[in-house]
Amino acid sequence: MLTIQSLREEKDLVIRALEKRHFDAKDSIEQILQWDAERRATQSKLDDALAKSNELSREIGGLMREGRKEEAEAIKAQTATYKSISSDLKEQMHALEGKIHEALCHIPNAPHDSVAKGRNADDNVEVFRSGDASTLEHHQKPHWDIADQCGLIDFELGAKVTGAGFPFYRGKGAKLQRGLIRFFLEKADDAGYEEFIPPHMINPDSGFGTGQLPDKEGQMYHMADDDLYMIPTAEVPLTNIYRDVVVREAELPIKLCGYTPCFRREAGSYGKDVRGLNRLHQFDKVEIVQFAHPAKSYETLDAMVEHVKGLLEALELPYRILRLCGGDMGFTSALTYDFEVWSAAQERWLEVSSVSNFETYQANRLKCRFKGADGKSHLVHTLNGSALALPRIVAALLENHQDAQGIRIPEALVPYCGFERIDF
């Protein structure tokens, strides 16, 4: 969430930035600042009342030690008024803090200067394109037909055992999956990201830390008995490693990566969006996460974008990079680049990665700070990106690299898969 300091210091800037999301924050920010002023005034009064009763208690302590019981009793009588004053003030404080917190939670991150205003995906700005995004003239089969014909992925079996959106990968389909995961992890390792295998369930505190809660509660699978959520992305456990942690400035940037399955309820999706591998309830992803110095986080973002580009180049897939407009950006992000690969048979772009800088928005919730040269604590900037999400990559590989006889595995991937082709 936004820091109260940023609202105090640069309210107008924040309001103007949020307009790019078509989010009118003016009233709620004014309200928050008013509550904040009340809160501070209340705290002063509360502190005074507590100071007074602490003082009386010390006096009583002194008198009791000296055995002057009656005098002590007399002072005791005075404490009652301060006690009721301070308990009233405490209540007011908590109420105000609660309201401020609640209101802050409902304001999305302020977009970076470079973010366009825009309403939806149509207003995203294409900043880079690579490869030939044309339609295949012959043998163009959508990936679900190929997956079925070659026995790579069994959607019906998944539907029987679990439900729609939980496919089985089998044979070369499973090996391709495993090969891609290894390929992505090795590349992340080469780039200096430390590998983690995190838990696949998280508690509510972690969900709050990265911003899934309370905003996206309905998108996660929830285990009611234990109050745990299935992770929607490795971002959540990886980023929460540094919840309530003060790091040394010299440690930054901290680079983590991890492979996990991801679980999403995808409530409200339908039609061609969910056909085949386009949208699943469980999918595999390698995620990269960085904790960066605020002065350097946009360099870091650029480096992460370059890393993802390198992966897509190696897989020889046509892709483009979009800078998301205000209206299409996630709630917690300040700047997001989406990567989309071309699906030759579907003739559409499929999102395979989203690389974002959250600036201090997550760090403020996480309370992840570093001690600066000035001796003071500062919030870090957090960033993350998919590198990469598997299903749509598999879809694009199957569709774009098909010929009359089958599928060609890109050279870079062959050592990880152990085969060069998948024959029809």
Added chain:
RNA sequence: GGAGGUUUGGCAGAGUUGGUCGAUUGCACCGGUCUUGAAAACCGGCGUACCGCAAGGUACCGGGGGUUCGAAUCCCUCAGCCUCCGCCA
């Protein structure tokens, strides 16, 4: 799942017959003296957050709640860790 123990500042570790305890001490860390430099020794400093222009004040001894004029110290509750038993890949 059952029984017992435990949870204190970056780490280690005092303090639990409630009363100048936000907390002894050691290590680590920072500054200084000494030294050509370093080590050692000695001296000083050293938790976090909030309120306040400041002086200063308030809160925090796993989380939450309670008793009390007053709680790290007592009670309840939840969680983590350790030991034993049970169950189990």
